[in-house]
Amino acid sequence: MSDRIRTDSDAAARGRRILEALRLYQAADAAMRRRTRQAMSMSENDVLVLRFLVRARGEGRTVTPTDIARYLGISTASTTALMDRLEQSGHLERTRHPSDRRSVLVTNTSQADDEVRPTLDDMNERMMAATAGTTDADADVIVAFLERVQAAADEVAPVLAEVDR
Amino acid sequence: MSDRIRTDSDAAARGRRILEALRLYQAADAAMRRRTRQAMSMSENDVLVLRFLVRARGEGRTVTPTDIARYLGISTASTTALMDRLEQSGHLERTRHPSDRRSVLVTNTSQADDEVRPTLDDMNERMMAATAGTTDADADVIVAFLERVQAAADEVAPVLAEVDR
DNA sequence: CCATATTACTAGGTAGACTAGTAATCAAAC
DNA sequence: GTTTGATTACTAGTCTACCTAGTAATATGG
Numbered sequence: 001m002s003d004r005i006r007t008d009s010d011a012a013a014r015g016r017r018i019l020e021a022l023r024l025y026q027a028a029d030a031a032m033r034r035r036t037r038q039a040m041s042m043s044e045n046d047v048l049v050l051r052f053l054v055r056a057r058g059e060g061r062t063v064t065p066t067d068i069a070r071y072l073g074i075s076t077a078s079t080t081a082l083m084d085r086l087e088q089s090g091h092l093e094r095t096r097h098p099s100d101r102r103s104v105l106v107t108n109t110s111q112a113d114d115e116v117r118p119t120l121d122d123m124n125e126r127m128m129a130a131t132a133g134t135t136d137a138d139a140d141v142i143v144a145f146l147e148r149v150q151a152a153a154d155e156v157a158p159v160l161a162e163v164d165r
Numbered sequence: 166m167s168d169r170i171r172t173d174s175d176a177a178a179r180g181r182r183i184l185e186a187l188r189l190y191q192a193a194d195a196a197m198r199r200r201t202r203q204a205m206s207m208s209e210n211d212v213l214v215l216r217f218l219v220r221a222r223g224e225g226r227t228v229t230p231t232d233i234a235r236y237l238g239i240s241t242a243s244t245t246a247l248m249d250r251l252e253q254s255g256h257l258e259r260t261r262h263p264s265d266r267r268s269v270l271v272t273n274t275s276q277a278d279d280e281v282r283p284t285l286d287d288m289n290e291r292m293m294a295a296t297a298g299t300t301d302a303d304a305d306v307i308v309a310f311l312e313r314v315q316a317a318a319d320e321v322a323p324v325l326a327e328v329d330r
Numbered sequence: 331c332c333a334t335a336t337t338a339c340t341a342g343g344t345a346g347a348c349t350a351g352t353a354a355t356c357a358a359a360c
Numbered sequence: 361g362t363t364t365g366a367t368t369a370c371t372a373g374t375c376t377a378c379c380t381a382g383t384a385a386t387a388t389g390g
Contacts, residue, residue, distance in 0.1 A: 014304040015296035021311035028318040029191070034238065036321070043346070065369060073199060078347055080370055085346090102355045102368040123321050130313035131180035138306045139179045145299065145307050146186035152291035153193040156201070156284070208377065230338060243378055245339055250377090267337040267386045 022149070036119060045072050045082060050091060050116045053108040063106045064097065091115070187314070201284060210237050210247060215256060215281045218273040228271045229262065256280070 037047050052071055056063045069079040083106065086092035091112035097103035108116075134142065202212050214233055221228045234244040248271065251257035256277035262268035273281070299307065 010301075011297060012293070014299060014301065015293045018296045018299070018304055018307050018311075019292055021308045021315070025311045025315040025318065026194070028315040032318040032321050045346085066367085073196075074346090075348065076369065077349080077371085081346070083369095097368095100356075100368080104369070119321070123317075126317035126320055127184055127314060128177070128180045130310070130317040131183045132176060134179060134183070134306075134310065136175075136179065138310075139183055141299075141303045141306045142183050142310050143186045145295070145303075146183075146190045148295035149292060150186070150190040150193040152288075152295040153190065153197040155291055156197050156288050210377085231336085239377090240379065241338065242340085242380080246377070248338095262337095265337080265387070269338070 018145070032123075040115065045074065046086060046091075047116075048072060049082065049086065050108055050112050051120060053092070053106065054113060054116055054120065057107065064103050065106060066103075068106065086112075183310070197288075205280065210239070211251060211256075212281075213237060214247065214251065215273055215277050216285060218257070218271065219278060219281055219285065222272065229268050230271060231268075233271065251277075 033044065033047070037044050040047060042050075049068055049072070052068065053063060065076060065079045065083060068082070069076045072079070072082075074082075083092060083094065087094060091109055093107050093109055095105045095107065097105050131139075198209065198212070202209055205212060207215075214237070217233065217236055218228060230241060230244045230248060233247070234241045237244070237247075239247075248257060248259065252259060256274055258272050258274055260270045260272065262270050296304075
C-alpha cells in the first residue's frame with residue numbers, strides 16, 4: 001500500500017519533471033522565434049513562409065498560394081496580402097503555374113535564401129548537436145514520448161476542433 | 166573507416182528522426198492552441214493571461230499588469246487594453262494593490278476559472294498520461310534531451326537578441 | 331525635500347488578420 | 361460539347377490587437 005502510493009507519487013513527480021522541461025523548451029523556442037522575427041523585422045508568418053519555401057525547394061516540391069494558406073491556417077485573401085508584402089520586399093517571386101492557369105507558383109528569391117539560410121542552418125546545426133550522444137535506445141525513448149505528447153495535444157478539445165475553415 | 170561513416174550517418178538519422186518527432190509535436194501543440202483560442206473566441210494572449218492568472222493563484226502569487234506585460238512580451242499599454250477586454254467580458258478583476266498605490270492586482274474571476282479550468286485540467290491530464298509508463302531512466306533521457314534542445318534554442322541568434330524592449 | 335523611476339493609463343496610428351464578393355479557369359455531368 | 365459547380369487568386373473594406381508617445385499619481389534614493 002505504502003509502496004503503491006510511493007510509486008504513484010514518483011510517477012507524478014517524473015511527469016511534472018518532464019512536463020516542466022517541455023514547458024521550458026517551448027518558452028525558449030518561442031523566444032527564439034520572436035528574436036528571429038524581430039531581427040528580420042518580419043511577422044511570424046512571413047518568416048514561416050520563407051522557411052517553408054526554402055525547405056520546399058530543397059525537397060523539389062512546388063508551392064502555390066493555397067498551399068501557404070493551408071500551411072499557416074490563414075485565408076487565401078490574407079495569403080495574397082502576405083505574398084504582396086514579401087514580393088515587394090524582394091523575398092518572393094510569383095510565376096505562372098505550368099498546367100493550371102488559375103494558379104500561381106511561389107518561390108523564394110536568392111536574396112531571401114541568403115537572409116534566411118544562415119539562421120536556418122545555424123538552428124538546424126544546433127538542434128542536431130542537441131541530439132548528438134543519444135543512443136538508439138535513447139532515441140526510441142525520446143521519439144516515443146514526443147509521439148505520445150503529440151497525440152495528447154491532438155486529442156485536446158477535439159469536438160470544438162470541428163469548426164471548418 | 167567504414168564503421169566511422171556508418172556511425173556518423175546513423176547519428177544523423179537518429180537526429181533527424183528525433184527532430185522530426187519534435188517538429189510534429191510542435192505543430193500539434195500550435196494547432197491545439199489555435200483550437201482553444203478559437204473555441205473561446207479569444208486571442209492567443211488572452212488565453213495565455215487567463216492561464217497565467219489561474220496558475221498564479223494556485224501558487225499563491227499575486228499578479229500586476231506589469232507582470233503580465235513582461236510575461237507576454239508586450240507593452241504595458243497593450244496590457245491595459247488586454248485587461249480592459251477581459252474585464253469587460255467578465256474574466257478578470259482589478260483590485261487595488263495593498264501597499265503600492267500606483268499598482269493594481271489582477272485576478273481571474275470564477276467565471277474565467279470555470280471556462281478555462283476544464284480545458285486546462287484536461288490538457289494537463291492528457292500530458293501527464295503521456296508521461297506515464299516512463300521509468301526514471303527514461304525520464305532522465307527525455308529531460309536531458311529537452312534541456313539540450315532548450316539550450317540550443319537559447320543560443321540561436323544571441324547577438325541579434327540584444328535588442329531591448 | 332527633491333529628483334528620478336515606476337506604474338497604469340489615454341490617445342492615436344498601423345499591421346495583419348478577417349469576410350464578402352469577383353473574374354478566370356478547371357473538371358465533371360449530362 | 362455545353363453547362364454547371366468547384367477552385368484559384370485576387371480586391372475592397374473592416375476589425376482587432378498590437379505599437380509609440382505622452383500623462384498623472386505614487387514611490388524611492390540621495
